[in-house]
Amino acid sequence: MTTETGTVRGVRPAGNGHGDGNRTAAGAPRGRGPLGRMREKRKQAAWGYLFVAPAILLFALMGVYTIVYGFSLSFAQWNGFWPEWHWKGFKNYTDLLGGSPTYWPIVKKAATNTLWVVIGVPLLTVLVAFPLALVLNSVKRFQGILRSIYFLPYVTTGIAVYFAWNYILEPGGAINLLLKTVGLGSLQEPQGWLGNPHTALPTMIVVMVWSAVPVAMLLYLTGLQSLDGSLLEAAQIDGAGWLRSTTTIVWPLMKPITVVVILLNVRDSLQGFQSFLIMTNGGPGDSTSVLGLETYRLAFLNELSPTLGLASALGWLLFIAALVVAFINQRAMRRMG
């Protein structure tokens, strides 16, 4: 124990950043020269590595290996069963980006639909979540209960919810029934809201916004509750009304949260596909095909065709697109500020 304590003491001066190697060496106990300290440092480092090893190993296996594997696959042709990959170089990428008359039209259509989703979902989420958070913040009673109610869509199982939406949106579903009941029968969608190519994608965007609002609303609510009340009081004393103080004081202060909400939703919109797979399968026709869904189809729903490499390449293109969109988004928000 004594030796251990002495070692710690001996090392500390150097660790304090005095940079006086001689003093440290002189202050060290006998037999604890530079070599001893080095050994001790190594021992400490070994313990450190030992503690982080499980996490590193796990990341190496689940993260690095799969990333490298997936990236390599994007240059190959494989159906998941062949014993070997067939190397194709950049052909998968060039095929997806205009080189193949078979795949390019699919990617083009899916990219256009994805663009609408990427614009629509984050924007609408902010437009719904922020006012909702404002209202909820001003409610004095039952705020906890109301917050839980508004948060429910997020904690409900996705698959079940998507099936429920399917029933709601059917020709004889709740939406059409509601419209008829309130005398708006002319607005009914006789083929169902997912059955008409003109309404299917906007409807899917609404469903995605419905799922995204709870988290965004909660983030805004947290932001609103941590606002310094004296700022608003000062504004009110200066004669600013509710609308004025909300738009000129509260909204600008919520900008970091808005950036996070938009970024999260851009990512989800670019890569998410589960709701599309379950609710529309990209249809009717190809009106709701999105890039995430096409990636999944190329990988797993292509009747054993060797398109896993193409799927991987499309996945990487999506990743690059996500990076670019995130970068542009951040720059734009910074400029706005």
Add this chain to the structure above:
Amino acid sequence: MAALQAAAKKFTAETGTKVNIQAVTPDDAFLTKVQAAARTNDLPDVLEVHANGDDLAFGGAGLLEDLSKDVDRTWLDQYLPQVLADGTVTEDVYRNSQTEGSKTQGVEKGQRFSVPLTVGTQGVVYMNKSRAEEAGITEAPTTWEGFVDALAKIKKAHPSNGGMTIGVKQPSTALEWLMQPMAYGMLGKDRFEALFGPDAAKGWSSADGQKVLNTYNQVTPYWVPGTQSKGIDEADLAFAQGKASFDIGGTYTLAFLAENGYDADNLMTFPVPPPKDAAIPRLQLSPFSLTGLSVTKKSEHKTEALKWLKFLSRDGIAADFGKQALDVPPNALDKNQSKTLGPVLNSMETAFGSGAKAYNAGYTAYRPSLYDPGKVGAVLAQFTPLKSRTAKSTGAQMSSMIKSYWAEQKK
């Protein structure tokens, strides 16, 4: 599952060999599981596969045993002549496997990777018998015009649920199960196959192609609302629940309808009929193997696995299996054995034919090997039921897609 388990019980009683059966559905989950099992050397001894599909792809990848030497003439003699070659690498299959991007790469001519378990065909119309009788229809339509007339009469009598459904959420259904059999009957084998051929002048924009599309369009008023957003199972369920009076499927649809409570006695079934002036009037459907059984290459119980396959192929066992599973067995059953299958399966069997005058949905060698029916079907869905394309633009788009598949193949 229950039918296979019952057969397994008999097999164990006869040979002492136990068979454990595991069902994995849907298709994509099955494929993922096979893929994972193959990579961890954990495949079962026997796999049930889509015949002329999974079997050839798995076989080409080296996962399945080549059964060509084990399946001898005596074994084959039990099957319908139309399905004898199913599961084997024919000249067409081999040629397609040589194409860049083909899923069957690696196969060799003459190999056999499966033996048939169930047969059947697409292009079977299921009509609600009692509603048909109410509308004065007592016999199954034999022409396209008669079919459209039946649709109109029943729809008139039942405006809210008199229509037809098929599950266009998987858009290949309407193309392959409804339009193609009608087109085959209308044009005959060669002109039908030319629609998918490399010569665009004979494709979907040609007079033949436009005639097919315009005739097919006659069913547009009779789709059940929302058909385009229903999957196959959802469409079958809608029919079983009385929300539709017609359901287009295959022989395999019967089992699903029965499972979901539909009374099989209330069914009138018939093959999708061709028009009056068709090249092949009274079109029949050629059965093909829907599923087959394969032995995995690394199986340690190859002898027992082969015995199990042989056991299931026996007439008596196959007839019992078919009856219990409500699936058509691949055997050339005699009249008495056929009777045990029940009236509906029997009526389907009588719609079976062979040769160039029967439409064989399982034969696809005339199409480019990279052809994707889902993508082409999605274009057709825009024509009907969606009505967002004309026959002309649908034909042009389908032709252009088929041209691109041929272009890819020739690269």
